[in-house]
Amino acid sequence: MSFIYVAFISLFIGGLMGLLQVLVRSGSFTLPWGIGYYQILTLHGVVLALVLTTFFILGFQYALMGKTVGISDKQRKVSWLAFWIMTVGTTITAATILVGKASVLYTFYAPLKAHPLFYIGLTLVIVGSWVAGFVNWRQLYVWKKAHPGEKSPLLAFMVTINMLMWFIASLGVAIAVLVQFIPWSLGYAETINVLVSRTLFWYFGHPLVYFWLLPAYMAWYAIIPKIIGGKIFSDSLARLSFVLFLFFSIPVGFHHQLTEPGIDPTWKFIQVVLTFMVVIPSLMTAFSMFATFEITGRRKGYGGLFGWLKHLPWKDVRFLAPFIGMLAFIPGGAGGIINASHQMNAVVHNTIWVTGHFHLTVATTVILTFFGITYWLIPHLTGRTLTKEINRLGIIQTFIWTIGMTIMSGAMHIQGLLGAPRRSSYSDYGGTEQAAEWGAYQMAQAIGGTILFVGIVLMVYIFIKLTFFSPKGEEEFPIAEEEEDAPATPMWLENWKLWIAITIALILFAYTIPFVDIIQNSPPGSPPFDWPIGNS
Template sequence: MELAKKMKETKLTQELPISKQESKLYMSYISVAFIALLIGGLMGLLQVFVRSGKFTLPFGIDYYQVLTVHGVILGLVLTTYFIIGFHFSLMGKTVGISLKQRRVAWVAFWIMVMGTIMTATTILLGEASVLYTFYAPLRAHPAFYIGLALVIIGSWIAGFVNWSQLAVWKKAHRGEKSPLLAFMVTINTLLWFIASLGVAVAVLVQFIPWSLGYAETINVLLSRTLFWYFGHPLVYFWLLPAYMAWYAIIPKIIGGKIFSDSLARLSFVLFLFFSIPVGFHHQLTEPGIDSTWKFIQVVLTFMVIIPSLMTAFSLFATFETTGRRKGGKGLFGWFKKLPWKDVRFLAPFIGMLAFIPGGAGGIINASHQMNAVVHNTIWVTGHFHLTVATTVMLTFFGISYWLIPHLRGRKLTPKLNRLGIIQAIIWTVGMAIMSGAMHIEGLLGGPRRSSFSEYGGGEQVHAWIGYQMAQAIGGTILFIGIILMVFIFIKLTFFAPKGEEDFPIASEEEDAEPTPPWFENWKLWIGITVVLILAAYSVPVMDIIQHSPVGSAPFDWPIGR
């Protein structure tokens, strides 16, 4: 009844008010993300200091312990909690959430928190220094894997709630197209669910029995294949919420409209198709996988470039159209009319620009011959920080500047806006220095994941030292940016003036082509995705199960990316 009443009152705008109970739920997820940002950022700072050779970890703390905390807390905890909180806020605003759905969402939250605590505890106790990828034959305490499984299960429950929200809305709005943001959230939760099945199988069937001692050995190649079945679409699970903001929220912030609803939906459908059956491009140097299947998945990887270019076209079409409506003249006059002093626009826009070199680096990583040059070097770490830690994180920061005050009933003041601009600049400078140095050191052969003490001597090591120092400088600047962002988060949450901050959702251009109804054919999209996955994985996985050696000796398999 509560949800039906809200729908009836706001049927025309398709934007529903967010209650205090809903806000508390959404903020709980986002708050965990910012706690993770502070902890993971500190671990990252310690990492770059150790790599520079100028710092030794105190109290017997192991370098790989710090490395694991940094990767897991930032790569999995921060991103997953923020995205789920953002998903819920978008769904609550566009299609609504019932009391029952909200209760189930709380169950998902507490299951994830319990799993996060278990995983973090084992890492901090030194029982799970297995890095973000937790490759076998590295073995962690069983609680580490059980905690990961709980985090995944909790995220699935949250996804089921999102699907239920859209189903309830569609039942009340038969024949209408679903709100764009609800459509996008549904695509991303589908992507997450299908992709995380791989890592769930690896954890439940392989790692937990092995870590408990019920299995003496583990099929290393199969475990790595299942991880990268999950590991690459994970990147798009991080990226697509940024795309949601770029497509449907940034246009409202700059005073424009969505260039094309159909184009936005099509790009998300293509990301669903081509982001999952591509994990072998992370395993190009590994034995046991036929080169034909590697080539097929490399081709599928390059298909992701298409929706990326579609997105770039759509966004800059929106920017130009809006700028010209505001009086921009000449070839680039529209560019000056964009709201450069609004951090809600500036931070995500810098993220968009960072994705240009980030995407170029991704093409290199996924290429057969060029990958051999950079494989398992710190180039890959630099690429990771350019895409996820710059493109995605700056967009998440930009979202926070309006979402947090909206949920808390507060205002983004001019002072906090200026502070946010400073934070975005600090983040950009720090990441440019650190990521740039990582890319160059990688081209010189500098390994990833290794501490300075393990490098040994030689002329090549001395060639890396300057770039390791640059990484330490960039990492220090980034940590300052993290402290500033956490400060802004606290101010927006508890101390900013009371008021109403807009939840900016853009409408579509009036003369845009109507959205075809077949975009709502979920059986078709899921069916095509499943067919692509089966085509890319069924034969090679059967070969791996039948023919790959099974062992747990660390020298049996090379550590790849």
């Protein structure tokens, strides 16, 4: 619950910063008290993309692990240590941004330089998350020692995969911060290798997307079936899809750097191919989920081609919110294919299309699923119930969010195709005709963003109601069982040494030669402030 408290505080603060951004870009609002646009843009990105997601995910995963494999008193104490390290780091970073010493966006690209405390705070957040991951791995290890020869609980397996991916990926950003940014910001290094720093960031930045996404997949695979009265379609398929995400989510960071010089095009091509491999586990997940929906509906007697679809529990917000998140992932995934495709990426790179894509994936697919989890997890943890009134409010909140995001993200996608840059506060560009056209889409973004902020306020109200004021009682922790006639899960799926070895081999293959080439051939360093930044 402490992790989730921080997540919802972050939701409100980050959402408010997002509202201010779209109002500024509409051209009808000026920030008061000398607050800078890039100051609120940085706070929005850091607090929502890093703090909200990480804290919610770790809290959710602790709940899953405690329910499936248990947690000892010693593990719980170490978990509290992880929480406080992360909370202190978050406070330091947020304070540095708020006082205007770190307006470097959540990607903190060099040669933009922040106060050293910004980087130190981020380091503490990462280190704290590692401590949390070590606890999760220890939990599964202790369970397996007590249950030799048994397959691990599915959700515990999934949490272990996600924290493995997070640990391996976050090594990149940790190295960049500790070796490059902190010495540079403290004045111990006069220059910084920009290409190395960006490469290390995107080694982390792309799997970060899957660190957000896989907890949503956990809910889709193992919790949603229980909510709709069904069973898990295939335990083996679910585990295999997570193993494939571990393989193909990390060695693909170059597809975020397709327009950057200094990286050999051959290696860009190889990483683009590896990027597209994640389509396989994504399609496996879609197949599994809709198989579950159809089997459950037909088992309940609903015939016809789509009879099962009409009779899904649409009035249950625990199902409705994640299902709309699933649907949003269809255009979100299509946009991701465009972003990772060399020629099409050239059309949308560094335009506000990319911002619209992020808001379809993490801010719709992931966040709506997290909201759906909230409706049963919070009352379960606090000993309260999900009432009909809160369920109805949740449905209203889900539609408010969907409408607001459709308007805002849609306008961002269209304006991006017209060439509007991302990371920019300006509301008019080019000639009068272009300025008028872009202004219409920016006004649409402001309208959508305002609707979204109403949805945030309502969600925070629902969270407070579920936590403190809902009637006392017991709420189910819905974990589904596997279909009775599903094939047995092969034990080789839990060959952790093999999966880790393959992951490391793929990373070494995709990064070793190009990274050595970057270090040997890139310029010696960039002056911190008078270096031309361009649109980076």
